[in-house]
Amino acid sequence: MSDPTNAAAPNPLIPIPRGPVPLAPPAAARCQIEITIDGRKLSVPEGTTLLEAARSIAIDTPTLCYLENLTPVNVCRVCVVELEGSRTLVPACSRKAEPGMSIQTDSERVRLSRKLVLEFLASSVDTSTAPALRSYMERYDAHPERFGASAATVAQPVKIDNELYVRDYGKCILCYKCVEACGEDAQNTFAIAVAGRGFAAGISTEFEIPLPESACVYCGNCIGVCPTGALMFKSEFDMRQAGSWDESRQTQTDTICPYCGVGCTLTVHQQDNQIVRVTSPLDQQVTDGHLCIKGRFGWQFVQITAPAGPPPASTPKDAA
Amino acid sequence: MGGGTSSYREIEETDLIILWGSNARDTHPIFFHHVLKGVHNGAKLYVVDPRRTASAQWADTWLGLDVGSDISLANAMAREIIVSGLANRQFIEHSTSGFGGYRACVEAYTLERAERETGVPAAVIRETAHSYATAKHAQICWTLGITEHHNAVDNVLALLNLALLTGHVGRYASGLNPLRGQNNVQGGGDMGAIPDRLPGFQHVENDELRAKFEKAWGVKIPPKRGMNLSAMFDAMERGDLTALYVLGENPADSEADRHRALKLLNGLDFLLVQDLFLTKTAELADVVLPAAAGWCESEGTVTNSERRVQRVRRAIDPPPGVRDDTEILYDLARRLGSDWGTPVSENIWNEVRSLSPMHGGMSYQRLEELDGIQWPCYDESHPGEMYLHSRLWAEPLVGPRAPFSVVEFEPPVDSLDEQFPLRLTTGRRLDSYNTGVQTGRYSSPLRRSESLDLSPEDGARYGVVEGERVRIRSRRGSVVAPVHYDTSLRPGLAFMTMHFPDEVATNDLTIDAVDPKSGTSEFKATAIRIEKHQEN
Amino acid sequence: MDLHLSAALPTEQERLAVDAALGIPSSGWTGGVRDIAVDGRTAASGHAARAERHLLLPALHAAHARAGWISPGALNYVSQRLDVPPAETYSVASFYGMFSMEPRPARVIHVCDDIACLTRGAGAICEQLENKLGPPGSAWLRSPCLGLCERAPAALFTEAGEHPREEALAPATADALCQIANSGVIPPGSPGNSVPQAGQPQLRLLQRIGKVNPQSLADYRAHGGYEALRKAVDMGPAAVIREVIASKLVGRGGAAFPAGKKWETLHNSRSNGRPHYLVCNADESEPGTFKDRVVMENDPFALIEAMTIAGFAIGAQRGFLYIRGEYPLATERLLHAIGEARAHGLLGAGTHFDIELRRGAGAYICGEETALFNSIEGYRGEPRNKPPYPTEAGLFGEPTVVNNVETLINVPGIVLEGGAAYAAIGTERSTGTKLFCLSGHIARPGVYEAAFGATLREVIDLAGGVSGSGRLQAVLLGGAAGGFVTPAELDIPLTFEGTRAAGASLGSAVVMLFDDTIDLRKILLRIAAFFRDESCGQCVPCRVGTVRQEELMHRLAGNHPLVSVTQEAAVLRDISQVMRDASICGLGHTASSAIESALKRWSIFQ
Incomplete structure (x- = not known):
């Protein structure tokens, strides 16, 4: 080996010339696959899910347990579609397109399954803070009351055991999203998991110990992914209790977290010039939509006045 | 240019990660998410830390060294890599300088010596060295465990040496990454808040570069480097520094040997503090200027640990009487006789772009569209650089060789004895x-x-x-x-x-x-x- | 990983029991004694630690068998040993019906109140136990089918402690159970005759039962054992697979998939560098099914030999035998057989294949092949979505063949006689012989072997015909996931194609008879309750659907329908359809089958 020991070190005064533009290794080529959705032929890259394929041609498929930044668990089954030749319906969120597949997204069978899934959920959980689920119910003409007034529910007392989170499992549809966000898909803390089995299954810490005794690190990523408001920031919960929560008066602004140097995008939700909630965009490459306790909750220091009280007596100008 | 060489996404796709003096699990939690994605993708994780931290508990191997013995460990790894024939000879020859001196230096760092100096079993050091050298791609990431030492730069150089020895730099998924402790430590440096640099890491002692700034600003710039914080305290002690303008820092609490810091701050003729709060330092000040929170009450940019320049935006209004840093600075300039007009963050940024080549291509519009851009980004057709130092792998080599540095182990200054065990x-x-x-x-x-x-x-x-x-x-x-x-x-x-x-x-x-x-x-x-x- | 454990500590006994299952901890960081000279300087965890997660269920079994419940201290210790977060450990432990997460007496009687036992007096036993021992939940529990239907009514005795005991009690009486619950002393009983055909010359799968000593490898060999393995090795994997394909053997687990095809897929991918696994599904939990248990208890080497041949053919180095937790005797016999085989160089060191036995812990769903993988891997026994299929991504994500016990024990015969000779038995599309589980109101309950093609009537006749009142009301064919047929349908040929054509299902070959004294409504309610209990809870259609189905059945049985019976029937149709169409796995798909079949055939609720 030659020994360029004597070569001069770079002179700090002189800027270093540019090298070639660095590139990521090219992704493996994905071949195109021809499929048919609702009679329309389309071509999608190999590995595309049926949900993505349907969305690519503006077919709106309902989802509850699916989120772009989580691994599909396909448990809610509200996204099922009819695949020609398949004995059962298939979940659009996780089923990958295969050559020649023919899909119906709005057949009788599909509509019936979606309707029943929504009826099952709405007859067993409190959907009052789940607007998406409620809009699907309208769309699929769901009538949960047809199971009778004594249908079993998951109603239970709200859990408030810390200053940051509220857990109202009476609103939980067991979509597993919070478990995924607490677990391998993001935070890897695994403070919560699904415990028990069947209808009695629920999201739980070990032996149902309160959060402050658990492994929870209050990243709030579970709340960030909850589709029904079963998990809620205490700040939002308190405002809702006080009747002052009003999303029509809120704005959202993306900025960067003031703490460490990772550079997480924070979406600051403000109402009446008070920060009421902090989230992160799902498609953000630094965070993938996930934050830590400081980014999620550490904003109180700019909030000198008391949290927002009841709405002002006057009607906001844009509320008409 | 100083900055992490790699992108977070490369951490997810590498084969081996060494966290050295970093408890990212607790101090950079979202970066650690990327580490964990890498781990779940199969990457091995090594954590070098005196404590078995939360990060270390995720590691395939934890190396619990004595505080401040990092150079002994790194040099012993280097020696082991060299004697086992695992050094990347081709890369060393093509892209580096000073290998001979380096080899002679690390020759003395046998595994046995390193075990004595670091406390880490020789077999563990050996295995770590072999894994790092033979990994297809590898990353070393560090934080204050490396840099909060009396020989901080030597510590960093010891790690850089390992990357040069194995070729784990300048390629996709291989690199060296200091994790920044504050949301704009990187950006501050980028903007010239380093004693010897102007924005874009342009050296203040380079006449040509300095002339560019002087022309743009219409003022003369002192042609010599300034002081860092510790040097300022020394200057205060000597009486050379008698007035201090502190923006968003709290040295009265954060400086080592706080008694001395307090004494020196108290002894200043004039102390001006610009902060969100009446901090300990502000309490000592002659004048306090209440400032808006940069991250949510004003517009601008910050740079993160992967060199990504990111937009911060005004989400709420600051409290009455509280003003944006730029407004305060503009007003001060006006009082000092120079009217800069009204501060508009995009205009300020465009001035940066016009003077700092590495920021040239980062228009506000592109920063918005691309979710931030990693420097260097020279023009508006440039994508920004996912990783640095690709030039070291170019044929022929572009620019100067990357130098090995001879660094020797020195124990911490505050030594242990019977009185302080x-x-x-x-x-x-x-x-x-x-x-x-x-x-x-x-x-x-x-x-x-x-x-x-x-x-x-x-x-x-x-x-x-x-x-x-x-x-x-x-x-x-x-x-x-x-x-x-x-x-x-x-x-x-x-x-x-x-x-x-x-x-x-x-x-x-x-x-x-x-x-x-x-x-x-x-x-x-x-x-x-x-x-x-x-x-x- | 960065585990967060509560302050609860295991008892010394729990610690020793877990160590007995997992070995001594490797360092202070994983629960051992802290040796600061080493533990203060280095620790290995990471991938190697996480790769041990598959030991979670065995470790939980060990802790539970010692203390009678999973205590917070034991849970912490198991979590620390295996680097599994405690919430995950709790999540897994609380999934299984046999584990108690609350303190419970060391001695517990699990009383089967499932359908076969209901026809034989289980209801009365439960009533008496309730009077004498108090409500279920502590000293005694109600249990789903224990797989002892030929000896109904049945119970299972478990005792935690230093020398934990588990023993089947069947047929059981309330008095005997109370005595055992109080004293722990089990009076010697006769094992009964589970194979009334034993000794008959035409038997193939049951040929050795009653003749061979199930605890003797030498005796197994004396009865022709291990000849097939020798021949298979001589033939080579490709030839073995050719014969299995030629035999047209299809899986006996319910899906009737050609076994040779699965084997061939793995054989063809043997050079892909990935490990291949064989899994024997011995999680026989379908109510009314007990054939696999009878074979495993009485001829365990036959299964071990068959697995060895299969492992050889598909190129697997490791086989897992997953047996349901309620089968203590079969477990003991198989463990013994595996040990003997290893000691004689037929398995393990020096060979290319070994078998690990894993016990379930009370979860019907784990009979679903992908749920079974999750259970072995140390996760909740929740089914995975398919595709990918096991042959592509099965156990530990690697190519895997899953075969049921009965499927496998056909293999030695195929190897010895050739596939063509095997295919000549039975019908064109259902080749070979079949084991049937006869229970309920049948004269001689037990496991019967008959060539495919026999009709339901012939199989009932084999077992001596209807007992009870002697007047047959209904036959449940295929188990709770199967369907009912009427006495007018007894000429159905019991083949895969024959039952399908008749709108029934062969399922796990349950043939359970109900005489006319039985209130079918009660049977249907029990089936509805079974699915509600056994739904894993993962997908909405099954988790809620099984509850809504049971509620609706109760309304009908109690004669207070919402709106009208017709209206309820429409709602029930919707419930069944969404479960069939949109559930993840077979449990949901078939949770309404038996109920629907009954409502189609009888006007039960008019």
């Missing part, structure tokens, strides 16, 4: 930040007050129990804090934070032994003893 090291907790000015204002269920964390073995040895308040004495001062048992510590090693200076001024203990090259104090290594404490 315990090694105190400092760090952060997950839910708190620095001196707690910001994080002290939200209610965290995780928060517990300051404590002296000790191994249970030391608790027994010194006859102190969990929760007992003890006096902790160093050669510079003493504080009182309760004992907390922590099994992540071995006997002889103690831990404290600096999150609660009002309760326990940890920096009364620390030493201001400063790295002459970076100006950083050796916060990580203090010699202490424990004394029984009688409450009055």
Whole structure:
């Protein structure tokens, strides 16, 4: 080996010339696959899910347990579609397109399954803070009351055991999203998991110990992914209790977290010039939509006045 | 240019990650998400840290070295890599300089010597060296465990040497990444808040570059480097520095050897503090200018640890009477006789772009569209650089060779002896930040007050129990804090934070032994003893 | 990983029991004694630690068998040993019906109140136990089918402690159970005759039962054992697979998939560098099914030999035998057989294949092949979505063949006689012989072997015909996931194609008879309750659907329908359809089958 020991070190005064533009290794080529959705032929890259394929041609498929930044668990089954030749319906969120597949997204069978899934959920959980689920119910003409007034529910007392989170499992549809966000898909803390089995299954810490005794690190990523408001920031919960929560008066602004140097995008939700909630965009490459306790909750220091009280007596100008 | 060489996404796709002096799990939690994605994708994780931290608990191998023995470990790894024939000869030959001297230096660092100096078993060092050298792609990431030492720059160079030895730099998924402790430490440096640099890391002593700025600004720029923070304190001590303008820093709490810092700040002729809060430092000030919160009450950019320039935006209005930093600076300029007009963040940014080639292509519009851009980004057709130093792999080599540096192990300045037998090291907790000015204002269920964390073995040895308040004495001062048992510590090693200076001024203990090259104090290594404490 | 454990500590006994299952901890960081000279300087965890997660269920079994419940201290210790977060450990432990997460007496009687036992007096036993021992939940529990239907009514005795005991009690009486619950002393009983055909010359799968000593490898060999393995090795994997394909053997687990095809897929991918696994599904939990248990208890080497041949053919180095937790005797016999085989160089060191036995812990769903993988891997026994299929991504994500016990024990015969000779038995599309589980109101309950093609009537006749009142009301064919047929349908040929054509299902070959004294409504309610209990809860259609189905059945049985019976029938149709169409796995798909089949055939609720 030659020994360029004597070569001069770079002179700090002189800027270093540019090298070639660095590139990521090219992704493996994905071949195109021809499929048919609702009679329309389309071509999608190999590995595309049926949900993505349907969305690519503006077919709106309902989802509850699916989120772009989580691994599909396909448990809610509200996204099922009819695949020609398949004995059962298939979940659009996780089923990958295969050559020649023919899909119906709005057949009788599909509509019936979606309707029943929504009826099952709405007859067993409190959907009052789940607007998406409620809009699907309208769309699929769901009538949960047809199971009778004594249908079993998951109603239970709200859990408030810390200053940051509220857990109202009476609103939980067991979509597993919070478990995924607490677990391998993001935070890897695994403070919560699904415990028990069947209808009695629920999201739980070990032996149902309160959060402050658990492994929870209050990243709030579970709340960030909850589709029904079963998990809620205490700040939002308190405002809702006080009747002052009003999303029509809120704005959202993306900025960067003031703490460490990772550079997480924070979406600051403000109402009446008070920060009421902090989230992160799902498609953000630094965070993938996930934050830590400081980014999620550490904003109180700019909030000198008391949290927002009841709405002002006057009607906001844009509320008409 | 100084910055992490790789992108976070490369951490997810690498084969081996060494976290060296970094507890990213607690201090850079979202970066650690990327590490964990890498781990779940199969990457091996090595953590070098005196404590078996939360990060270390995820590691395939934890190397629990003695505080400040990093160079011995790195040099021994290098020697092992060389003698095992695992050095990347082609890369060394093509792209580096100074290998001969380096090889001669590390020759003395046998595994046995390193085991003696670091405490880490030789077999573990050997295995780590082999894994790092033979990994297809590998990343070394570090934080303050490397840099808060009297020989911080040498520590960093020791790690750089390993990457040069193995070719683990300048390629996709291989690199060297300092994780920045503050949201705009990187950006501050980028903008020239370094004693010898102008924006874009352009050297102030390069006449041609300086002339460019002088022309744009219509003023003469002193053709010599300025002072870093530690040098400023020395200058205050000498009486050379008598007025200080502090923006968003709290040195009265955060400086090592706090007694000295307080004394010097008190002795200034004039102290101006611009901050969100009336901090300890602000309390000493002659004038305090209340400033808006940069991250949510003003517009601008910051740069993160992967060199990504990102937009910050005004989400809420600052309280009445509180003004944006740029407004204050513009007003000061006006009072000093130079009218810069009205501050508009995009205009300021465009001025940066016009003077700093590495920011040239980063228009606000592109920053918006691309979710931030990694520097360097020379023009509006440039994508920004995912990783740095691709030039080292270019055929032929572009630019100068990357130099190996000869660095030798030196133990921490504050040595242990019979009087001060315990090694105190400092760090952060997950839910708190620095001196707690910001994080002290939200209610965290995780928060517990300051404590002296000790191994249970030391608790027994010194006859102190969990929760007992003890006096902790160093050669510079003493504080009182309760004992907390922590099994992540071995006997002889103690831990404290600096999150609660009002309760326990940890920096009364620390030493201001400063790295002459970076100006950083050796916060990580203090010699202490424990004394029984009688409450009055 | 950065585990957060509560302050609860295991008892010394729990610690020793877990160590007995997992070995001594490797360092202070994983629960051993802290040796600061080493533990203060280095620790290995990471991938190697996480790769041990598959030991979670065995470790939980060990802790439970010692203490009678999973205590917070034991849970912490198991979590620390295996680097599994405690919430995950709790999540897994609380999934299984046999584990108690609350303190419970050391001695517990699990009383089967499932359909076969209901026809034989289980209801009365439960009533008496309730009077004498108090409500279920502590000293005694109600249990789903224990797989002892030929000896109904049945119970299972478990005793935690230093020398934990588990023993089947069947047929059981309330008095005997109370005595055992109080004293722990089990009076010697006769094992009964589970194979009334034993000794008959035409038997193939049951040929050795009653003749061979199930605890003797030498005796097994004396009865022709291990001849097939020798021949298979001589033939080589490709030839073995050719014969299995030629035999047209299809899986006996319910899906009737050609076994040779699965084997061939793995054989063809043997050079892909990935490990291949064989899994024997012995999680026989379908109510009314007990054939696999009888074979495993009485001829365990036959299964071990068959697995060895299969492992050889598909190129697997490791086989897992997953047996349901309620089968203590079969477990003991198989463990013994595996040990003997290893000691004689037929398995393990020196060979290319070994078998690990894993016990379930009370979860019907784990009979679903992908749920079974999750259970072995140390996760909740929740089914995975398919595709990918097991042959592509099965156990530990690797190519896997799953075969049921009965499927496998056909293999030695195929190897010895050739596929063509095997295919000549039975019908064109259902080749070979079949084991049937006869229970309920049948004269001689037990496991019967008959060539495919026999009609339901012939099989009932084999077992001596209807007992009870002697007047047959209904036959449940295929188990709770199967369907009912009427006495007018007894000429159905019991083949895969024949039952399908008749709108029934062969399922796990349950043939359960109900005489006319039985209130079918009660049977249907029990089936509805079974699915509600056994739904894993993962997908909405099954988790809620099984509850709504049971509620609706109760309304009908109690004669207070919402709106009208017709209206309820429409709602029930919707419930069944969404479960069939949109559930993840077979449990949901078939949770309404038996109920629907009954409502189609009888006007039960008019």
